Amino acid sequence: MMSSATGPIPFSDILDKISPYYFAALGIGLATSVSILGSAWGIFTIAPSLLGTASKVPRIKSKNMISIICCEAVAVYGIIVAIVFQSKLEANSKETFSAADYHAGFSLFWGGLQCGLVNLFCGISVGIIGASVAMADAANESLFVKALIVEIFASLLGLFGVILAIILYSLAHFS
Secondary structure: OEEEOOEEEOHHHHHHHOOHHHHHHHHHHHHHHHHHHHHHHHHHHHHHHHHHHHHHOHHHOOOOHHHHHHHHHHHHHHHHHHHHHHOOOOOOOOOOOOHHHHHHHHHHHHHHHHHHHHHHHHHHHHHHHHHHHHHHHHHOHHHHHHHHHHHHHHHHHHHHHHHHHHHHHHHOOOO
């Protein structure tokens, strides 16, 4: 418990002292950074398999770059959400905030966090499937399109995170 000149500040009052714009900005940062982390993790998973199989079977190197592009799309989803969320923020010098302000701040925070986490897991799944696509294509050329369809469905999981974030965005109204 923190203390002040008049006595200790109850823990429940600490959240009242934090600006809801801080929570909104934190949600924007989480949407971007965690989505980019998922994209990087996916690319990190795909790259060794793609390079290893391409050294043995050179025909697969160009068409399996689609897997890398699907992982990069995951990062773009987070950036899109951050740009959309940023439009709710405006300069504010208020000292006290209403319940609607806190609702808006928390909506943007949780929207950004869930978008980032969905895109993190989406990037990981696309990376694992992309590595499998590269190895399957190297073994049998006819498997590429079938495996790529599975990878596209895994990449669509990130769009669900964007849709959920936009739903939370629509609930946020700063007064």
